[in-house]
Amino acid sequence: MRFDLKGNFTFSGDLSFIKKEINGFISEFNKKNLAEKDASIENIKISKNSLFFNIVSSGNFRPHNVLLQIKNAVSKEFGKKYHLGIRDIKIQGYTIEFDLDKKPLKKVVIPFAEVKLKEKQATMVLKDVDEEFLRKNYIDRMINLVKEKVENQYYEGKGEFWKSIWESKEKKPVWSKDPTEEMAKLGWVQQGPTKGKWFYRPQATAILKTMEEIAIKEVLKPLGFQEIIESHIVPFDIWLKTGHMEGMPGEFYYVAEPITRDAEKWERFVDLTKITKEIHVDELKKNIGAPNAGICYAQCPVIYWSFKGKTVSEKSLPILVYDNTAVSGRYESGGRHGIERVDEFHRIEPVYIGTREQLLSLREKFLERYKHVFNKILDLEWRMAWVTPWYMQQAGKVGDTGTQDTGTIDFEAYMPYRGDRKKSEWLEFQNLSILGDKYVKAFNIKAQKSELWSGCSGIGLERWAAAFLAQKGLDPDKWPAGFKKYLKELPDGIEFL
Amino acid sequence: MRFDLKGNFTFSGDLSFIKKEINGFISEFNKKNLAEKDASIENIKISKNSLFFNIVSSGNFRPHNVLLQIKNAVSKEFGKKYHLGIRDIKIQGYTIEFDLDKKPLKKVVIPFAEVKLKEKQATMVLKDVDEEFLRKNYIDRMINLVKEKVENQYYEGKGEFWKSIWESKEKKPVWSKDPTEEMAKLGWVQQGPTKGKWFYRPQATAILKTMEEIAIKEVLKPLGFQEIIESHIVPFDIWLKTGHMEGMPGEFYYVAEPITRDAEKWERFVDLTKITKEIHVDELKKNIGAPNAGICYAQCPVIYWSFKGKTVSEKSLPILVYDNTAVSGRYESGGRHGIERVDEFHRIEPVYIGTREQLLSLREKFLERYKHVFNKILDLEWRMAWVTPWYMQQAGKVGDTGTQDTGTIDFEAYMPYRGDRKKSEWLEFQNLSILGDKYVKAFNIKAQKSELWSGCSGIGLERWAAAFLAQKGLDPDKWPAGFKKYLKELPDGIEFL
Numbered sequence: 001m002r003f004d005l006k007g008n009f010t011f012s013g014d015l016s017f018i019k020k021e022i023n024g025f026i027s028e029f030n031k032k033n034l035a036e037k038d039a040s041i042e043n044i045k046i047s048k049n050s051l052f053f054n055i056v057s058s059g060n061f062r063p064h065n066v067l068l069q070i071k072n073a074v075s076k077e078f079g080k081k082y083h084l085g086i087r088d089i090k091i092q093g094y095t096i097e098f099d100l101d102k103k104p105l106k107k108v109v110i111p112f113a114e115v116k117l118k119e120k121q122a123t124m125v126l127k128d129v130d131e132e133f134l135r136k137n138y139i140d141r142m143i144n145l146v147k148e149k150v151e152n153q154y155y156e157g158k159g160e161f162w163k164s165i166w167e168s169k170e171k172k173p174v175w176s177k178d179p180t181e182e183m184a185k186l187g188w189v190q191q192g193p194t195k196g197k198w199f200y201r202p203q204a205t206a207i208l209k210t211m212e213e214i215a216i217k218e219v220l221k222p223l224g225f226q227e228i229i230e231s232h233i234v235p236f237d238i239w240l241k242t243g244h245m246e247g248m249p250g251e252f253y254y255v256a257e258p259i260t261r262d263a264e265k266w267e268r269f270v271d272l273t274k275i276t277k278e279i280h281v282d283e284l285k286k287n288i289g290a291p292n293a294g295i296c297y298a299q300c301p302v303i304y305w306s307f308k309g310k311t312v313s314e315k316s317l318p319i320l321v322y323d324n325t326a327v328s329g330r331y332e333s334g335g336r337h338g339i340e341r342v343d344e345f346h347r348i349e350p351v352y353i354g355t356r357e358q359l360l361s362l363r364e365k366f367l368e369r370y371k372h373v374f375n376k377i378l379d380l381e382w383r384m385a386w387v388t389p390w391y392m393q394q395a396g397k398v399g400d401t402g403t404q405d406t407g408t409i410d411f412e413a414y415m416p417y418r419g420d421r422k423k424s425e426w427l428e429f430q431n432l433s434i435l436g437d438k439y440v441k442a443f444n445i446k447a448q449k450s451e452l453w454s455g456c457s458g459i460g461l462e463r464w465a466a467a468f469l470a471q472k473g474l475d476p477d478k479w480p481a482g483f484k485k486y487l488k489e490l491p492d493g494i495e496f497l
Numbered sequence: 498m499r500f501d502l503k504g505n506f507t508f509s510g511d512l513s514f515i516k517k518e519i520n521g522f523i524s525e526f527n528k529k530n531l532a533e534k535d536a537s538i539e540n541i542k543i544s545k546n547s548l549f550f551n552i553v554s555s556g557n558f559r560p561h562n563v564l565l566q567i568k569n570a571v572s573k574e575f576g577k578k579y580h581l582g583i584r585d586i587k588i589q590g591y592t593i594e595f596d597l598d599k600k601p602l603k604k605v606v607i608p609f610a611e612v613k614l615k616e617k618q619a620t621m622v623l624k625d626v627d628e629e630f631l632r633k634n635y636i637d638r639m640i641n642l643v644k645e646k647v648e649n650q651y652y653e654g655k656g657e658f659w660k661s662i663w664e665s666k667e668k669k670p671v672w673s674k675d676p677t678e679e680m681a682k683l684g685w686v687q688q689g690p691t692k693g694k695w696f697y698r699p700q701a702t703a704i705l706k707t708m709e710e711i712a713i714k715e716v717l718k719p720l721g722f723q724e725i726i727e728s729h730i731v732p733f734d735i736w737l738k739t740g741h742m743e744g745m746p747g748e749f750y751y752v753a754e755p756i757t758r759d760a761e762k763w764e765r766f767v768d769l770t771k772i773t774k775e776i777h778v779d780e781l782k783k784n785i786g787a788p789n790a791g792i793c794y795a796q797c798p799v800i801y802w803s804f805k806g807k808t809v810s811e812k813s814l815p816i817l818v819y820d821n822t823a824v825s826g827r828y829e830s831g832g833r834h835g836i837e838r839v840d841e842f843h844r845i846e847p848v849y850i851g852t853r854e855q856l857l858s859l860r861e862k863f864l865e866r867y868k869h870v871f872n873k874i875l876d877l878e879w880r881m882a883w884v885t886p887w888y889m890q891q892a893g894k895v896g897d898t899g900t901q902d903t904g905t906i907d908f909e910a911y912m913p914y915r916g917d918r919k920k921s922e923w924l925e926f927q928n929l930s931i932l933g934d935k936y937v938k939a940f941n942i943k944a945q946k947s948e949l950w951s952g953c954s955g956i957g958l959e960r961w962a963a964a965f966l967a968q969k970g971l972d973p974d975k976w977p978a979g980f981k982k983y984l985k986e987l988p989d990g991i992e993f994l
Contacts, residue, residue, distance in 0.1 A: 313992035
């Protein structure tokens, strides 16, 4: 790496008369403080009240980390002696060169700097930087961002890592229709009031609630999970910690609060609404703040947040909790389909925090319970595969086969309406992850003695129902006995003319 | 009422030469079309291409309703004859006088007009109005708004109508502490990540889930209710129909969607987030639309919406459905307290639609079931009262005693921690409403033959729990036997150091 910071100090008076002394002091400072760090202060120029200089470093040492130190040393040396104080620090430019792991495939743009790429070397050029900016550790994050962007140029278009680890037998589906379309015809579901939402009438609700009951009674309770209830409104600071805010800001439903409840402040908006029976957006905006939160995207972030900074008693390990209350929202734009790809869905999310051994053992038990449910109760044709989500791919932790500790197992079901089982895309209807210490570190969660890991396993009720209905149809007579034990008959629903 | 609309037509050519003819035509028009309506066109002035006039009415007739008719008649009469077409209509002013039921106590301001009040008479003066505005029926809504605002001056500061109709026996409370404070000390609940939300740990969750189970098993299932699942994101057009949008816009949590999911459009926001670990609101705002929905405030609007424009088969009457999924948000600003006055809460909302007789009979059955739960299972000290919500008060439908059909019954529980049972405020922990045809009309819901009414009854789990715990404490040993049958013991929870 190579750093070159061009800056100047403005003094309270003319320095010209102590030019030599200053040069001498700085060359001494170089020897004492910077030489061993492969750094030095160069190009000293003095002009009236100003001292110009470059701080260069050809190692890992960041010149901006020494700026304040130099300022203090110079002040101390010349302040009392000549009554010369430093009034201002300016950084006119900052150039940083560093090596890349891979040769860039195209140019890279980041905020705050111009980025030049040449073979496997990057140069970041910053202009008019303030001290505050340097102090905030932005420089290192900018270097990482350039590296990450080059790395991503190689991933682009490549699917996630996927490796099958288990497959059920082929099972003859009862039908090959799209269950949502058929449910809509029967009036079991209707399109919701906004995009990608559904209104589940009694028949479809009974099916979703049965999936919920099965998940709780056959998986979560036997494994010892306790229920919690979390808020479904997630403030940005939680998503900053989990990485969601930088990971998928285009997929959130954003939440904004009123600035006030004061009726007088709202009077004009209310009057306009009463008179025109329309929403006056500009008037509304006057009384609403900027978004500061979003609707639950996954339930685990708020669960982790609830343990933030806490030290857990050993006897409470592993922590086994689930939320079954927060409704999830994901802005899907395109690609919505049926009840399986929606903007709003209902998920039970178990989160587990414990030692590596506890979680590996828990994973085995989870697999055993899920197999029981999907084989014996729902009687599905399904398979499991190791996959690697974006944040692990980015960290370069692409999973290897079979024996890995951390990572995600996807559960996929054959969807007969999509066509041939070998060629069509199967539905991811369940997952199971062990995420190492990523989240416990982010939220500073500790145990009395043990090192902690964590993981989660999203149980999407719509996904379970979609997989089941796509294979088993809508006629309860044709449903497997294991499921019929839970749902004997469908409710009557409501009849329309 | 008195209306005076001052307007002019601009013609394609000079009119001066047919002044007399026009005057004659208009005086004929007055006789034929307006005299019987106590209206007339007056102050005819012709200047070059322009015809100026006032249309005045001293009855209920609205001059703007005749404007187009006059235009057409004039065009027809003079268009062909003299090749003079009307190019433009201008309304320079419109003055409307009308009587008020009550003498105003202070001035009234509304959009689009200056309002002058004198004794029991109001004058609205509009300037530079366009045709479109007049056509949209704003004028009548503006008249109503002025009347309503004067009416409200008399209501201000007066509480809602309240009349006790039933009281339980006094019961000796187990303690007089604030249950939320004590639960927080025990770690059963913790403050949520944003204002007025809670994170319910396993012990508190078990209590809320027990309330849910009791409500479903002891009230809703025995009465024949079927569960539905609705979206918890409510678009403004639904709230325009229910009146919520003009009723409580300062109490919503607003929802805004991303404008795009396109990663390129989000790149700068993502980069800024990665570098600064802060949210750049201005950059964020570029990619988010204006709010177009809110988080569920009550569940009934979306249930009504789901029946919009439908005709229900007689045999499906009464429709008995409930939602137990949408999480409710209400921006409380001040006045938050414990788990009983919060920004986010969990409510089961049964909605019933049927004939007047069906709903009156259902109300009796509801009361019987609620009494069973609150007396025999929760063993509460509580009472019922007729109350009248804002929208019925505004419509002048203040309930009379005892025998009324429509209206709301509030269920209130004594909260020992608030002090003396006679002097302290009791907690509204349940309500039961029959709302007449307000909502079935708003959503155009019809039955095969019958006239429909509707109603709802919000079952707030936090409110039930707050009332119960305030009277019965946190020690399961001291809980009534009826409740212990449902919740034998509390879960262990998680222990922290």
